[in-house]
Amino acid sequence: MFRSGAFVADHVSPATDEQIQPNGVDLTLEIVFEQLEPGRITKDGKSVGERVARPLEELEEKMPQTYYLPEGAYVARYGERIEIPDGHIGFVYPRSSLMRNSCMLNTAVWDAGYEGRGEGLLQVHHDIEIQRGARIAQLVLVEADHEEAYDGSYQGENLEGR
Numbered sequence: 001m002f003r004s005g006a007f008v009a010d011h012v013s014p015a016t017d018e019q020i021q022p023n024g025v026d027l028t029l030e031i032v033f034e035q036l037e038p039g040r041i042t043k044d045g046k047s048v049g050e051r052v053a054r055p056l057e058e059l060e061e062k063m064p065q066t067y068y069l070p071e072g073a074y075v076a077r078y079g080e081r082i083e084i085p086d087g088h089i090g091f092v093y094p095r096s097s098l099m100r101n102s103c104m105l106n107t108a109v110w111d112a113g114y115e116g117r118g119e120g121l122l123q124v125h126h127d128i129e130i131q132r133g134a135r136i137a138q139l140v141l142v143e144a145d146h147e148e149a150y151d152g153s154y155q156g157e158n159l160e161g162r
């Protein structure tokens with residue numbers, strides 16, 4: 001069963017009233033990264049390639065704290081701390097307005113027991129402007145059986161100073 005937005009909100013922080021949807025909680029854009037070097041996926045490991053945070057628009061005539069993204073692929077970090085409770089699995093979908101603007105957020109499985117500020121692949125198929133802190137995605141939680149809880153390399157990621 002998919003849980004209600006109110007239930008999901010108990011596992012996302014911060015979660016303002018505006019973010020709480022009937023069936024999930026909206027996630028905001030915190031940082032956009034551009035990958036500089038190849039990563040590596042092997043049979044017994046992986047590494048994430050070097051990346052750099054994309055600068056925010058600083059020209060006065062444009063909206064401050066805004067990413068002006070040309071066509072390309074970026075890694076987007078969400079602004080919220082997410083915790084996937086026992087007995088659940090999480091899925092993140094793009095906000096439909098992103099998709100309607102020819103952009104897409106590709107995501108993977110969010111495991112029971114994971115805690116952190118996760119990331120997604122932001123695909124920009126047509127130039128777009130996204131303000132930092134704007135809602136770009138939605139997390140839903142589904143009840144799911146599992147034997148062990150998440151204990152991988154991304155556990156507790158990006159929580160410094162939070």
Ligand SMILES: O=c1ccn([C@H]2C[C@H](O)[C@@H](COP(=O)(O)OP(=O)(O)OP(=O)(O)O)O2)c(=O)[nH]1
Nearest residue numbers: 107108109110111114118119120150152153154
């Ligand atoms: O779109 C997603 C999907 C998942 N996650 C988080 C939650 C998930 O529990 C964690 C690890 O994902 P996964 O298990 O797919 O990572 P992996 O590549 O298998 O690495 P590891 O084995 O170290 O976990 O990353 C994200 O940040 N973004």
